[in-house]
Amino acid sequence: MASKVPKVKFSNGYECPILGIGTWKSKPGEVTQAVKDAIDIGYRHIDCAFVYGNEKEVGEAITQKIADGTVKREDLFITSKLWNTFHRPDLVRGALQQTLKNLNLQYLDLYLIHWPQAYKEDGELFPADESGKILFSDVDYVDTWKAMEPLVNEGLVKSLGISNFNSKQVKRLLEHATVKPVVNQVECHPYLNQVRLKQFCESHGILLTAYSPLGSPDRPWAKPGDTQLLDDPKLKAIADKIGKTVAQVLIRYQIDRGIIVIPKSVNKSRIASNFDVFDFKLSAEDLQLINSFDCNGRFVPMTASLGHKYHPFENDEF
Ligand SMILES: NC(=O)C1=CN([C@@H]2O[C@H](COP(=O)(O)OP(=O)(O)OC[C@H]3O[C@@H](n4cnc5c(N)ncnc54)[C@H](OP(=O)(O)O)[C@@H]3O)[C@@H](O)[C@H]2O)C=CC1
Numbered sequence: 488m489a490s491k492v493p494k495v496k497f498s499n500g501y502e503c504p505i506l507g508i509g510t511w512k513s514k515p516g517e518v519t520q521a522v523k524d525a526i527d528i529g530y531r532h533i534d535c536a537f538v539y540g541n542e543k544e545v546g547e548a549i550t551q552k553i554a555d556g557t558v559k560r561e562d563l564f565i566t567s568k569l570w571n572t573f574h575r576p577d578l579v580r581g582a583l584q585q586t587l588k589n590l591n592l593q594y595l596d597l598y599l600i601h602w603p604q605a606y607k608e609d610g611e612l613f614p615a616d617e618s619g620k621i622l623f624s625d626v627d628y629v630d631t632w633k634a635m636e637p638l639v640n641e642g643l644v645k646s647l648g649i650s651n652f653n654s655k656q657v658k659r660l661l662e663h664a665t666v667k668p669v670v671n672q673v674e675c676h677p678y679l680n681q682v683r684l685k686q687f688c689e690s691h692g693i694l695l696t697a698y699s700p701l702g703s704p705d706r707p708w709a710k711p712g713d714t715q716l717l718d719d720p721k722l723k724a725i726a727d728k729i730g731k732t733v734a735q736v737l738i739r740y741q742i743d744r745g746i747i748v749i750p751k752s753v754n755k756s757r758i759a760s761n762f763d764v765f766d767f768k769l770s771a772e773d774l775q776l777i778n779s780f781d782c783n784g785r786f787v788p789m790t791a792s793l794g795h796k797y798h799p800f801e802n803d804e805f
C-alpha cells in the first residue's frame with residue numbers, strides 16, 4: 488500500500504521515508520499494536536534497537552502486517568542499532584543476526600552503531616561495578632565499523648550509519664571507512680537544533696535523523712519540574728497561529744530542514760496526529776524563530792558513560 492510520506496535519498500542511492508516511528512520505551516505489551524497501528528496509518532519507517540528490549544514484539548507487528556497484505560517487506564524501512572557491549576569485531580555479526588531473528592527479517596534497511604563508546608563485553612547490556620559505575624571497553628569504533636562493512640555485501644543490511652557521533656568522530660570514521668555512513672542519528676529539537684553538526688554531516692553526504700524530537704517526556708530520568716519542550720509557550724504560540732499542535736510543529740520543524748524524524752508514541756490517536764504533518768510547511772520566519780530557541784538543551788546526555796574516551800558530548804564542541 489502506498490504511503491504519502493516523502494522520502495530522502497542517501498548517498499548510496501537508497502531512499503528512506505523522512506518520518507518514522509520510534510520504539511524506545513514502548514513496552515513489549517503495547518509496541519506490537521502501536522507498530523501495527525502506525526503501518527495502518529501510513530508509517531513505513533520503524534526505528535528499533537537491540538537495547539530497547541522489544542524487537543521481538545516489533546517484529547510480530549511487521550510480520551502480521553506483511554501477512555495480512557497491508558505492506559510488503561520492500562515497502563518498509565527498518566533501522567536497528569548495534570549496542571555498546573557488541574562493539575568488539577568478533578561480536579558484530581552475531582549481534583546483527585540476533586536482531587534479524589528478533590525482528591523476523593532477512594535484512595535491515597539501516598544498521599547503526601548506537602553510540603561511539605563501547606562497554607565491557609560480558610553479557611550484561613549495562614555492565615557495572617559494585618558501585619553501579621558502568622564498565623567501559625576501549626574497542627575503537629573504527630574497528631567496529633570495519634566489522635560492519637562486510638554485512639552490506641552479504642545483503643544483511645542495505646545501509647550503514649552511526650548514532651550519537653560528534654563531528655570529530657564522524658571525521659575520523661570517514662578517514663577509515665570504505666562503506667560510507669549514510670546517517671548520523673542524534674538528539675535534535677529546537678533546544679538542541681544541531682545546526683553545525685547538520686552542516687558538517689551534510690557536507691560529507693551524511694543525513695541527520697532527529698531522535699527525541701518531542702523532547703522525550705517519558706525518558707526514565709525525567710524529574711518533576713524539568714523543562715518540557717511540548718509545553719514551551721513560544722512553540723505553543725506558533726502552533727496556535729497555524730492551527731496545529733506543538734508536536735506537529737516539532738515534527739514539521741525537522742522535515743522542513745530535510746532531517747529524518749522518528750517521534751515515538753504508543754497511542755493510536757497521537758501516532759495518527761504525528762503523521763498528519765504533510766498538509767502544511769513552516770514559514771521561513773517561523774523556522775528562523777524556532778532556530779533561535781537553541782540552548783544546548785540535551786534530554787539524553789548519556790551520563791552513565793561520562794569519562795569514556797569516546798563519550799561524544801564531553802570534550803568536543805559539536
Ligand atoms: N539513537 C539513540 O541513541 C536514541 C534514539 N531514540 C529513538 O528516537 C525515538 C524518539 O525519541 P524518544 O526519546 O522516544 O522521545 P520523543 O521525543 O519521540 O517523545 C516520546 C514521548 O512523547 C509522547 N508523545 C508522542 N506523541 C505525542 C503527541 N502528539 N503529543 C504529546 N505527547 C506525545 C509519547 O507518549 P505516548 O507514547 O504515550 O504517546 C512519549 O512519552 C525513540 O523512541 C527511539 O526510537 C531516542 C533516544 C536515543
Ligand SMILES: CC(=O)C(C)=O
Pocket residue numbers: 511536601787
Ligand atoms: C534511547 C537510546 O537509544 C539510548 C539512551 O541509547
